[in-house]
Amino acid sequence: MQIFWRFSKRYLRPYLHWYLAGFACIFLTQGMAVLIINTVKNAIDAVTLADADAQTVVPYAVKIALFAVSIIVVRTASRLLVFTPGRLIEYHVRNDYYQNLLFLQRGFFQRHESGDLVSRCSNDISFVRAAYGFGFLQIANVTITLTLGIGAMFAMDWRTTLYLAVPMILAFTIIQVSINYMLVYWRLANEQVGGLSSLCLSAYKGVSAIQNYHAEPAVLDRFRGINADYLHTQTVVTRVRSFIMPMVQLVGNLSVFIVLLIVAPKVLQGDLTLGELNAFLGYIAMIMPPLLSLGWMLNTFNRAVPAMERLEEIITAEPDLPKTVAETSEKPRGAVTISARDLAFRFPEDPKNPEPFELKPVSLEITPGKVVGVAGPLGSGKSVFLETLLRLNRLEPGRVLLNGDDGAVMELNRFRAFFSFAPQKPLLFSTTLRENLLVALTPEDHDQPDVEQRLRHALAAACFDLDPKVFPKGLETEVGVKGVMLSGGQRQRIALARALLKEADLYVLDDVLSAVDHETEKKIIQNLRRMEPKRSFLIASHRISAIQWADEILVFEQGSVVQRGNHAQLIQQPGFYQDIYQYQAEHPDE
Ligand SMILES: Nc1ncnc2c1ncn2[C@@H]1O[C@H](COP(=O)(O)OP(=O)(O)OP(=O)(O)O)[C@@H](O)[C@H]1O
Numbered sequence: 023m024q025i026f027w028r029f030s031k032r033y034l035r036p037y038l039h040w041y042l043a044g045f046a047c048i049f050l051t052q053g054m055a056v057l058i059i060n061t062v063k064n065a066i067d068a069v070t071l072a073d074a075d076a077q078t079v080v081p082y083a084v085k086i087a088l089f090a091v092s093i094i095v096v097r098t099a100s101r102l103l104v105f106t107p108g109r110l111i112e113y114h115v116r117n118d119y120y121q122n123l124l125f126l127q128r129g130f131f132q133r134h135e136s137g138d139l140v141s142r143c144s145n146d147i148s149f150v151r152a153a154y155g156f157g158f159l160q161i162a163n164v165t166i167t168l169t170l171g172i173g174a175m176f177a178m179d180w181r182t183t184l185y186l187a188v189p190m191i192l193a194f195t196i197i198q199v200s201i202n203y204m205l206v207y208w209r210l211a212n213e214q215v216g217g218l219s220s221l222c223l224s225a226y227k228g229v230s231a232i233q234n235y236h237a238e239p240a241v242l243d244r245f246r247g248i249n250a251d252y253l254h255t256q257t258v259v260t261r262v263r264s265f266i267m268p269m270v271q272l273v274g275n276l277s278v279f280i281v282l283l284i285v286a287p288k289v290l291q292g293d294l295t296l297g298e299l300n301a302f303l304g305y306i307a308m309i310m311p312p313l314l315s316l317g318w319m320l321n322t323f324n325r326a327v328p329a330m331e332r333l334e335e336i337i338t339a340e341p342d343l344p345k346t347v348a349e350t351s352e353k354p355r356g357a358v359t360i361s362a363r364d365l366a367f368r369f370p371e372d373p374k375n376p377e378p379f380e381l382k383p384v385s386l387e388i389t390p391g392k393v394v395g396v397a398g399p400l401g402s403g404k405s406v407f408l409e410t411l412l413r414l415n416r417l418e419p420g421r422v423l424l425n426g427d428d429g430a431v432m433e434l435n436r437f438r439a440f441f442s443f444a445p446q447k448p449l450l451f452s453t454t455l456r457e458n459l460l461v462a463l464t465p466e467d468h469d470q471p472d473v474e475q476r477l478r479h480a481l482a483a484a485c486f487d488l489d490p491k492v493f494p495k496g497l498e499t500e501v502g503v504k505g506v507m508l509s510g511g512q513r514q515r516i517a518l519a520r521a522l523l524k525e526a527d528l529y530v531l532d533d534v535l536s537a538v539d540h541e542t543e544k545k546i547i548q549n550l551r552r553m554e555p556k557r558s559f560l561i562a563s564h565r566i567s568a569i570q571w572a573d574e575i576l577v578f579e580q581g582s583v584v585q586r587g588n589h590a591q592l593i594q595q596p597g598f599y600q601d602i603y604q605y606q607a608e609h610p611d612e
Contacts, residue, residue: 026323028304028509033114039105044103045162049117050096051310054089056174059304063297070296099267101159108155116147118337125434126339127368128414137220143334145212146329147431153326157535160319166311171309178298182284186277186306190313194274197317205324207255207262214252221245252504270314277306283405308320308404358440359528360411360558367410380584381406386574388558395569395589396562397599398578405446407578408532411560412441424527442526444534446562448517450505455488456497458505459514462523476523483549484519486512508536518546522553531561535568545569566603573600 033040065082068074092402123139175183191562225232225241232241283304288294363385381403388394396404409415411422413429422429429437444460450458460468461475467473477497481488493499505513518534535543543565553572563569570589577585577592577599587596592599 025334028152029330029334034110037110040103040107044100044159046177046508047096047100047103048159048162049295051100052092052170054093055167055308056095056170056305058086058089059301059308060174062304063295063301065297066298066300067295074298079392088527100162104159104162105155107151108151108158111154112147112151115150115333115337116143117145119143119333122337122339126411127416130339134538135220137216137223139336141216141219142329142332146332149329150320150567151335157319157322157326160312160315160322162538163180164316164319165313166170171305175302177304178301179285179288179294180300182281182539183289185280185284187278189276190277190309191274193270193310193314194316196269196273197266197314198320200262201317201321204259204262206322207259207500208325211255211259214248214255218245218247220250221248223436245352246479252460268338273353274306274310277310278303279294281306290320301422356424357390359390359423360388360440362411363421365410365421365424366413366418367406379403379406380581382408384583386576390527392574393559393561393572395572395575396578397564397566397569397575397602399598402578404578405532408530408560408562409585411438412443412530415586439529440530441530442523443521443523443530444517444522444532446532446536448505448513448534450501450508450513450516452503453500454497455493455499455501455516456503458525459497459520460561477519480519480523481515483516483522483546484489485538485546485549486515486519487579508554511539511542514538515546528558528560531563533560533563536564547571564602566599566606 034298061082065079067084068078071078119142167473172183175186221241221244232238264407274316279554281299285299285302287296289296289299313580321387327415365385366381368380368382369375373567379401383408386394396407398404406415406461410417413422413434417430419428421431424432424437429440451461456477459480460473463473463476467476486514488496490496501507501516505516508516514534514537517529519531521534533547538546544567547568550557556566561572566589572588574586574588575592575598576583579598585592585595593603594600
């Protein structure tokens with residue numbers, strides 16, 4: 023329950039006055055419902071008197087009509103006043119959830135399935151909204167209605183009211199037991215839906231692998247298995263639900279039966295009036311629905327509590343490093359020297375990976391305009407080195423200095439403003455070419471008159487030809503889901519153009535030319551060298567041609583720098599660089 027208080031303290035507090043006003047309206051609504059029952063009672067008692075005529079009931083009828091119309095107003099107001107903050111809380115929770123996700127480091131996403139993160143943002147948030155909207159409305163409704171209804175019955179005849187407690191407790195018990203039973207199946211159903219979603223997601227991501235290996239029957243079998251289990255679970259839930267409603271109706275009728283059995287003789291004896299008998303029936307009709315909804319209401323909170331725990335885990339997850347919530351990122355200060363001092367990193371150990379990869383200490387000085395190349399065999403740690411320098415992995419204090427300032431303790435936005443990164447596997451958004459490029463610019467830059475020219479320059483530097491025959495819509499061309507409508511080389515060049523578009527002190531390019539042909543690669547390298555003002559680059563590549571122009575080249579093997587120097591020096595030294603250079607010189611087309 024502590025989670026409920028923490029959540030409420032954070033999100034409900036600003037709306038407390040909405041809820042109080044809403045509860046007041048519920049009080050008025052149920053108060054008027056009691057008054058209507060009371061008026062009907064008085065009307066019946068009045069018409070049973072000897073001097074009654076057709077006019078006797080008119081003032082009562084007018085009174086009832088006035089109450090009925092007023093109830094429309096206050097009931098509507100009560101729902102608006104309680105449901106609206108429920109929606110507003112949902113809005114804030116979703117924003118906080120998404121904002122924190124954007125600041126979390128890679129390790130976090132490796133620990134959480136994407137399907138699970140999506141389900142928290144949709145399913146779990148809707149449970150929280152239900153608790154703060156419907157749940158709170160019901161708490162107030164049940165409490166007020168039961169207090170007023172039972173109180174009024176008690177005032178009329180406390181003994182009969184005590185008899186009525188029997189069916190009421192019976193109704194509540196039936197519902198509670200059924201809900202507890204269903205809760206097990208609801209949880210199971212949630213897990214099964216999660217399993218089905220994960221299978222759908224993996225089929226979506228890996229449909230070509232499934233088709234290549236003719237794995238459809240096996241995948242289909244698994245899906246059908248879980249789907250059949252889900253059907254069974256839902257069938258049980260449906261059966262229990264179908265049983266509850268008639269049972270509850272029976273209990274309602276039992277209450278009427280008890281009233282008639284006990285109150286009718288009292289009417290005959292003159293201890294109670296006919297109006298009072300009718301009022302009893304009215305109060306039963308009034309309190310039965312909220313009483314029966316008590317179980318559902320408790321269930322709303324039962325479902326919201328674990329949902330809150332799952333949401334809180336993300337909302338309060340600390341990034342590996344201090345995060346920033348600055349609205350705009352600071353511009354780099356220009357002429358920045360970026361130094362790595364014994365930069366090292368080790369992936370966290372876990373049972374599946376007891377000996378994780380380790381990047382051994384690397385030191386490097388990148389002065390303005392310097393070009394650094396990174397070479398090494400597959401899996402030697404080139405990307406891990408770049409990503410650690412970029413603080414995508416945990417960065418220890420004092421390991422990356424920006425003009426002497428410690429990058430590890432700097433606000434993340436400010437730190438990231440020094441760098442522009444084109445990763446090995448570029449991600450394109452499922453939108454237009456223009457939107458994909460504009461991501462690299464600040465919102466203020468989007469409205470500058472030279473924005474079009476900047477986009478075209480970046481595309482030209484990356485040798486991306488916006489040929490109207492291929493792209494009749496130019497920059498407005500939709501690239502499809504994650505850029506699927508572009509070739510691998512085109513995707514890489516869009517990602518490169520995007521990286522070049524950003525104003526940064528160091529451009530970090532991780533094997534971004536692997537899918538372009540040699541001629542294009544040569545042109546791109548020439549473009550990079552000619553860029554004005556002169557830029558600093560850190561380029562990892564399997565191709566010597568992409569890094570041989572660098573001022574300094576680091577050669578990695580098994581996480582360590584085993585050779586360093588410029589191209590002329592390295593081709594003289596026996597080792598990986600010389601071998602790969604000779605191989606690529608002999609096989610220029612590979
Ligand atoms: N998220 C991760 N968790 C654990 N280990 C990882 C993770 N990412 C990479 N590694 C390990 O780090 C090693 C180095 O990977 P890295 O991507 O840096 O190699 P690389 O030199 O860039 O290779 P390539 O040339 O194939 O891109 C890999 O062999 C892998 O075992």
